[in-house]
Amino acid sequence: MSRLMIFDSTLRDGNHAVKHQLSASNIKKYCQAMDGSGVKTIIVGHGNGLGASSLQVGLAALDERTMLQTAKANLEKTRLGVYMIPGFGTIEDNLKPAIADGAEVFEIGCHCTEADTTREHIEFLRNQGKETYGVLMMTHMASPERLLEECQKMQSYGALGVILMDSAGAFTMERVRWVISRLYNGLDIHIGFHPHNNMGIAVANACIAIEEGADIIDGTLRGFGAGAGNCQLEDLVALLEKSGKRTGINFYRMLDASEKVMPELMNKDMGQDPISIVSGQAGVFSAFRTHVINAARAFEVDPRDILVEVGKRKAVGGQEDMVVEIAKQLSCSTNNDSLSYQLSSLL
Missing domain, CATH: 3.20.20.70 (Aldolase class I)
Known part of the structure; x- marks a missing residue:
């Protein structure tokens, strides 16, 4: 080497x-x-x-x-x-x-x-x-x-x-x-x-x-x-x-x-949390994290679902607007009373 x-x-x-x-x-x-x-x-x-x-x-x-x-x-x-x-x-x-x-x-x-x-x-x-x-x-x-x-x-x-x-x-x-x-x-x-x-x-x-x-x-x-x-x-x-x-x-x-x-x-320690792990599994650009969390809160949907869909669409840096579009679509089909994720834990 x-x-x-x-x-x-x-x-x-x-x-x-x-x-x-x-x-x-x-x-x-x-x-x-x-x-x-x-x-x-x-x-x-x-x-x-x-x-x-x-x-x-x-x-x-x-x-x-x-x-x-x-x-x-x-x-x-x-x-x-x-x-x-x-x-x-x-x-x-x-x-x-x-x-x-x-x-x-x-x-x-x-x-x-x-x-x-x-x-x-x-x-x-x-x-x-x-x-x-x-x-x-x-x-x-x-x-x-x-x-x-x-x-x-x-x-x-x-x-x-x-x-x-x-x-x-x-x-x-x-x-x-x-x-x-x-x-x-x-x-x-x-x-x-x-x-x-x-x-x-x-x-x-x-x-x-x-x-x-x-x-x-x-x-x-x-x-x-x-x-x-x-x-x-x-x-x-x-x-x-x-x-x-x-x-x-x-x-x-x-x-x-x-x-x-x-x-x-640093304002926080680095490390794995559920969002990061799902992001890696789904193959989503790490810098999408904040956009996903914000969109999940705004439309009251599960951020993990957003990540999975972003991964399916093979989004890349510069396509952050796609996150909001996906969150909006998910909000129309998600039962808001059965969210499986506490958004406050991601902040």
């Missing part, structure tokens, strides 16, 4: 968990605590990436240039990274300003069957000499063969690696082994994995991905992220080190940041 690279998305995916309200002080303190800890890159920004701050998916407390400039001013040894989904962000409005603000590592993401949409952006960044990775989201929705085809496209565009996002926390351990081994045997670039923890196996899935050839793991401290959260980096590093695998991480430095800084960022 190549040397493992840890990408830290605490200040990006974690923004989902607090409705994109991370402050400049949060970013400053976190970057100071984690700079030089051994993580390769700290990804910063709105939960959905550059250009995504909006009423539909959530307005960020800070504009993205302030976020990036704040992070850059407090990073000396660790690289500043950004994430962008074409359509939310553009080259002119977002990538060029991010370069100007000091971003060094770029993740360009898309739905798992739409790598074509990233070509212009990956090629632009590589022509600028930037370290660039392709990202496929909602990867439980495609076969290993199709995922390999999409990754090969990104490789041909010049991406230095590809990162698979288990955006819904729907991967079983067997699927991780099946998919990552297929990519490892079919690609000549780095392979990464970004697991979510809806069914409580994000760390285990990350370890299996590493065993099968992945050399990038994208996670967060305390698992801070959308839905049930991400692969908890402290747990992952502890397990890898105990297993005799060198990570290059200053483990005590990471633990200090987890203990001293993370309580200021």
Whole structure:
């Protein structure tokens, strides 16, 4: 296995968990605590990436240039990274300003069957000499063969690696082994994995991905992220080190940041609850959680029923309006006196 690279998305995916309200002080303190800890890159920004701050998916407390400039001013040894989904962000409005603000590592993401949409952006960044990775989201929705085809496209565009996002926390351990081994045997670039923890196996899935050839793991401290959260980096590093695998991480430095800084960022502990578990089973994007809870309350329907229906319709990020439509339809056919779920317990 190549040397493992840890990408830290605490200040990006974690923004989902607090409705994109991370402050400049949060970013400053976190970057100071984690700079030089051994993580390769700290990804910063709105939960959905550059250009995504909006009423539909959530307005960020800070504009993205302030976020990036704040992070850059407090990073000396660790690289500043950004994430962008074409359509939310553009080259002119977002990538060029991010370069100007000091971003060094770029993740360009898309739905798992739409790598074509990233070509212009990956090629632009590589022509600028930037370290660039392709990202496929909602990867439980495609076969290993199709995922390999999409990754090969990104490789041909010049991406230095590809990162698979288990955006819904729907991967079983067997699927991780099946998919990552297929990519490892079919690609000549780095392979990464970004697991979510809806069914409580994000760390285990990350370890299996590493065993099968992945050399990038994208996670967060305390698992801070959308839905049930991400692969908890402290747990992952502890397990890898105990297993005799060198990570290059200053483990005590990471633990200090987890203990001293993370309580200021988080408004609740991450973990599995009934909503997260059903979301993982149904294959629903973790960031839909708040929309589902709000719609369930508004229309007095079971949020689990909404998730199951959203999963059947294979909704992806950007289709949050579908949640309200489904809740409204369910309200017309549900006996409101026999709800099986207490909405107040989800808050």
